[in-house]
């Protein structure tokens with residue numbers, strides 16, 4: 001058995017682990033990285049990247065079939081599903097070098113391609129190596145949750161790990177779960193020519209503001225996606241090509257393929273956490289707000305920490321851990337400025353409190369301002385007028401923003417900056433946006449906050465009247 005002593009051991013080479021490893025090694029720490037699966041983790045290989053690439057294929061097909069409104073004849077897209085999956089694979093291969101073993105070794109990281117498990121409070125075994133580390137970061141991510149629905153173990157089904165291997169377009173794709181994975185893949189497949197039924201146990205896109213989610217769901221339904229809500233999958237039957245999902249209320253859905261997208265399970269099984277004194281919760285590894293586990297020299301970041309499960313959150317966590325583990329500086333996570341976006345068309349994005357959460361937290365002390373995309377000139381030119389931005393404001397400062405519409409995921413960036421830095425609505429109103437941009441909706445939302453204060457105020461009118469009398 002080989003023994004390695006190091007400053008920092010990172011377990012997991014996905015979004016979080018790679019960010020910690022590259023940051024730490026470039027700041028002079030001795031770093032060992034373990035990766036048992038593919039370098040780049042879920043986001044690159046099975047998550048964000050392939051899903052956004054397939055969405056792009058769907059968008060291209062949809063654009064061809066709906067060009068008439070721009071004065072270009074509609075064309076019936078000849079979809080080659082295998083080629084679309086080939087595009088997905090090619091996109092992954094273009095990004096992969098950034099996350100590769102070679103790149104990390106060039107940076108000076110010792111990369112071991114094995115799964116690790118704890119031997120003690122500061123030792124981990126990976127293959128034939130035992131690594132003793134001053135600090136350890138667990139960044140092992142999450143896996144698709146396959147619920148104990150009777151029949152599911154016998155019926156062939158896809159998850160986000162296997163979907164990208166499919167080369168034949170599903171005739172009728174059943175999707176259990178109407179969260180972001182389910183809805184993004186539903187629209188991509190519908191646009192590529194599959195019939196699609198989403199079977200959702202509660203409400204589709206249920207983690208978002210219902211008014212905003214409805215804007216998206218209405219469009220998805222209009223594109224021909226069947227979205228069955230309050231349909232808890234209770235039994236799965238059939239064989240490849242003829243699958244049935246029975247819901248609790250008696251509805252039965254028929255399709256050719258089944259995708260299971262009902263959430264995530266933290267990857268803790270292989271770690272032997274008991275040996276390190278690291279405790280878990282129902283959703284993942286137990287951490288405090290500085291991401292320390294119940295063993296103070298061990299951190300857990302990203303999906304395995306059981307909070308918000310996004311690549312940018314894993315990256316944010318990496319920054320917190322570097323501050324704490326490398327510089328010994330106090331660093332705590334905050335969530336108020338963490339955005340998320342679902343890349344359906346139209347997109348759905350959120351940062352901070354939703355309207356319902358603001359109501360609960362601030363009662364009468366908050367107000368909501370709204371601006372509709374239908375008043376944005378660029379949205380009109382692009383014929384993307386279905387959309388709404390809502391900003392929840394407390395004493396002149398935004399505490400939450402919800403956007404449903406074209407490029408919502410891009411627009412939310414600004415509001416993360418605003419909330420992260422405690423900026424006010426007046427700062428957003430001061431910004432000058434180039435005309436005509438979709439980004440003007442942000443400024444116009446701020447304008448909607450000030451308009452009644454300026455245009456409906458007797459005081460303002462009196463002051464203007466007075467000044468006008470005295471002005472030469």
Ligand SMILES: Cc1cc2nc3c(=O)[nH]c(=O)nc-3n(C[C@H](O)[C@H](O)[C@H](O)COP(=O)(O)OP(=O)(O)OC[C@H]3O[C@@H](n4cnc5c(N)ncnc54)[C@H](O)[C@@H]3O)c2cc1C
Pocket residue numbers: 011012013014015016017034035036037038039040041042043044046047048049051114115116117139140141142160181267270271301302303304309310311312313314343
């Ligand atoms: C279909 C889908 C679409 C998504 N789309 C988006 C999106 O658009 N935007 C977004 O922000 N997020 C998205 N996500 C979420 C995003 O992929 C995750 O939040 C992110 O990958 C989490 O990063 P991580 O570092 O925590 O884990 P991962 O990236 O999963 O990395 C963990 C790594 O640890 C390795 N590992 C596990 N156990 C061990 C062990 N014992 N020893 C060594 N290695 C181990 C695994 O092999 C894996 O490579 C999506 C997820 C899915 C499933």
Ligand SMILES: NC(=O)c1ccc[n+]([C@@H]2O[C@H](COP(=O)([O-])OP(=O)(O)OC[C@H]3O[C@@H](n4cnc5c(N)ncnc54)[C@H](O)[C@@H]3O)[C@@H](O)[C@H]2O)c1
Pocket residue numbers: 147149176177178179180181182184199200201202203204205206207231232233234261262263264308309310340341342343
């Ligand atoms: N654009 C993005 O950033 C993006 C995209 C995809 C995934 N993700 C990440 O991946 C995570 C997982 O996504 P997800 O969509 O799998 O999970 P999710 O938890 O967001 O949604 C799962 C849905 O499945 C439903 N469900 C659970 N059991 C069911 C059953 N038996 N029958 C019917 N419905 C059932 C739930 O009610 C829920 O609405 C997300 O929370 C997010 O963090 C992000």
